Amino acid sequence: MKEIYGNTLGLKSSEQQRLRNTFRRRVDPREIVSAELARHLTELSHELNRQVGVLINRKGDIEHVVVGNAHKLELPDIGRARAGQIRLRGLRLVHTHLKSEPLTKDDLTDLALLRLDCVAAVGVGNDGLPGVLHWAYLVPENGSGEFWHVSTLPSVHGEQPDLLATLDALEEELNRKAAARTVSGRERAILVAVCLDGNRARAESSLAELKELARTAGVEVVDSVLQMKREADPRYLIGRGKLEDLNLRSMQSMVDLLVFDKDLTPSQGRHIGDATSLKILDRTQLILDIFAQRAQTAEGKLQVELAQLKYRLPRLVQGDDSLSRLMGGGVGGRGPGETKLEIDRRRVRERITNLERRIDVISRERSVRRAQRNRREVPVISIVGYTNAGKSTLLNAITNAEVLAEDKLFATLDPTSRRLRFPQEREVIITDTVGFIRDLPKDLVAAFRATLEELYDASLLLHVVDASDPARDDQVEAVETILNSLGLMEKPRLMVWNKADQLPADEVEALLRSRGGVAISAVKREGLATLLAKADTTLFAEGASESIGVV
Numbered sequence: 339m340k341e342i343y344g345n346t347l348g349l350k351s352s353e354q355q356r357l358r359n360t361f362r363r364r365v366d367p368r369e370i371v372s373a374e375l376a377r378h379l380t381e382l383s384h385e386l387n388r389q390v391g392v393l394i395n396r397k398g399d400i401e402h403v404v405v406g407n408a409h410k411l412e413l414p415d416i417g418r419a420r421a422g423q424i425r426l427r428g429l430r431l432v433h434t435h436l437k438s439e440p441l442t443k444d445d446l447t448d449l450a451l452l453r454l455d456c457v458a459a460v461g462v463g464n465d466g467l468p469g470v471l472h473w474a475y476l477v478p479e480n481g482s483g484e485f486w487h488v489s490t491l492p493s494v495h496g497e498q499p500d501l502l503a504t505l506d507a508l509e510e511e512l513n514r515k516a517a518a519r520t521v522s523g524r525e526r527a528i529l530v531a532v533c534l535d536g537n538r539a540r541a542e543s544s545l546a547e548l549k550e551l552a553r554t555a556g557v558e559v560v561d562s563v564l565q566m567k568r569e570a571d572p573r574y575l576i577g578r579g580k581l582e583d584l585n586l587r588s589m590q591s592m593v594d595l596l597v598f599d600k601d602l603t604p605s606q607g608r609h610i611g612d613a614t615s616l617k618i619l620d621r622t623q624l625i626l627d628i629f630a631q632r633a634q635t636a637e638g639k640l641q642v643e644l645a646q647l648k649y650r651l652p653r654l655v656q657g658d659d660s661l662s663r664l665m666g667g668g669v670g671g672r673g674p675g676e677t678k679l680e681i682d683r684r685r686v687r688e689r690i691t692n693l694e695r696r697i698d699v700i701s702r703e704r705s706v707r708r709a710q711r712n713r714r715e716v717p718v719i720s721i722v723g724y725t726n727a728g729k730s731t732l733l734n735a736i737t738n739a740e741v742l743a744e745d746k747l748f749a750t751l752d753p754t755s756r757r758l759r760f761p762q763e764r765e766v767i768i769t770d771t772v773g774f775i776r777d778l779p780k781d782l783v784a785a786f787r788a789t790l791e792e793l794y795d796a797s798l799l800l801h802v803v804d805a806s807d808p809a810r811d812d813q814v815e816a817v818e819t820i821l822n823s824l825g826l827m828e829k830p831r832l833m834v835w836n837k838a839d840q841l842p843a844d845e846v847e848a849l850l851r852s853r854g855g856v857a858i859s860a861v862k863r864e865g866l867a868t869l870l871a872k873a874d875t876t877l878f879a880e881g882a883s884e885s886i887g888v889v
């Protein structure tokens with residue numbers, strides 16, 4: 339026996355029976371609602387002074403009968419649509435509006451988030467007879483920002499549009515768009531930034547960098563939004579209205595992912611995930627993701643996994659309640675009261691300890707290698723710089739090594755060392771390093787400590803800068819902040835203004851005058867002789883070896 343859902347409290351049994359009788363009705367599926375069914379609903383609504391609604395499937399059968407209060411209707415849980423779901427639900431909502439009011443925001447949000455075939459509201463006249471019919475259906479992405487098409491018919495008695503034909507056309511269009519999309523097979527994302535300090539320019543450049551990160555991670559960026567805000571929403575970071583809007587846009591544009599340009603607290607991540615049914619990533623997770631995709635050596639892989647686990651640990655949530663309750667009573671010898679969550683946490687912690695131990699071993703081997711190198715008294719030059727500055731290109735240009743250089747962030751994760759013969763047959767070792775980035779995740783700094791340890795042995799740091807990047811000054815500052823935190827600012831450092839081929843000559847000159855250093859083009863192999871000569875004098879100048887610590 340099918341039951342009535344919703345606000346049935348205080349209804350007489352005769353009224354409940356009449357509501358139940360609704361299940362017996364069928365409508366012609368081509369109509370939004372038949373005049374008979376509309377009248378049945380409005381009469382009931384009029385008497386009960388409550389909204390009454392039905393969910394009708396494509397065959398015209400009534401699957402649910404729902405009672406609300408005078409202003410709204412709470413729908414039964416038919417399950418939210420999956421992110422990226424193309425198909426419509428195959429259910430339409432027809433309900434009454436006691437004052438013949440238009441469709442509400444809630445009605446339309448239900449339409450979109452539940453992917454209903456359509457929503458319709460029949461006005462209840464003073465006599466309890468059906469009046470106007472407001473109805474709406476979803477529209478595909480269209481550039482005008484419309485999520486739905488809303489219209490009004492003066493009465494349920496007149497001719498109604500062929501709903502099945504409308505839905506067929508709509509689904510065909512949705513499928514066409516989806517087919518075009520699945521070709522790429524990449525996850526689709528909307529990027530979200532919140533600017534809390536009023537500095538819009540900086541927020542925009544950070545968002546541009548996030549876009550590059552997303553591209554590097556292989557994510558397709560559908561759109562990005564920047565919200566200026568005084569204070570962060572404690573629950574959702576962004577405003578609730580904005581979140582709802584994002585939700586609707588994601589549904590329409592078949593987005594799977596929201597990527598936040600700021601790190602989310604564990605509870606914010608959870609709340610946003612719950613409110614949207616989308617996968618949520620923040621900046622740190624995106625960077626970790628890239629590192630995970632790119633790590634080549636065993637050590638790199640261990641380090642990335644370690645950083646990921648450390649990031650995930652506080653974000654583990656109670657998954658399945660029934661399961662944890664089941665396991666809660668000391669079943670299976672897992673100790674009294676231990677929940678699944680605690681078991682998960684313990685496993686993660688064990689894995690962390692294990693990884694740390696293995697990384698430690700590798701790191702010790704590395705320092706043995708370094709010590710041998712030092713004993714041979716070969717000075718080390720380390721290339722540092724913001725990600726994508728051209729470090730690997732420079733290493734390749736001066737050593738003919740083949741280190742992967744590409745227009746992606748974090749192309750290099752593993753330190754690469756090459757021998758280089760200096761003009762006077764003097765030998766040095768030159769190392770390429772992982773790129774730096776502003777707000778480098780704390781766990782990653784720790785995880786890549788071993789990699790960066792190479793820098794402690796360097797006799798000279800070449801700080802490579804993409805001189806053509808508008809965010810150049812911020813990037814220099816970010817690199818210097820990290821060098822400072824590693825206690826490396828005392829090392830001799832040479833500023834290398836790369837990509838000079840992208841800048842007008844006078845700007846290059848001005849840069850050299852004000853900031854010193856060398857201007858080069860690593861791809862065009864210009865300025866390299868000057869660079870090497872300067873490095874040579876710094877390293878081998880009379881008496882320099884002592885002051886700069888070459889052993």
Ligand SMILES: Nc1nc2c(ncn2[C@@H]2O[C@H](COP(=O)(O)OP(=O)(O)OP(=O)(O)O)[C@@H](O)[C@H]2O)c(=O)[nH]1
Binds near residue numbers: 732
């Ligand atoms: N126009 C121009 N492009 C350059 C120059 N040097 C490097 N590039 C380009 O900049 C991009 C990044 O170069 P990489 O050498 O991979 O940069 P990286 O600093 O090693 O980057 P990560 O390892 O990702 O941190 C590539 O597309 C290079 O071709 C240059 O002198 N001029």
Ligand SMILES: [Mg+2]
Binds near residue numbers: 730742750770
């Ligand atoms: Mg590189």
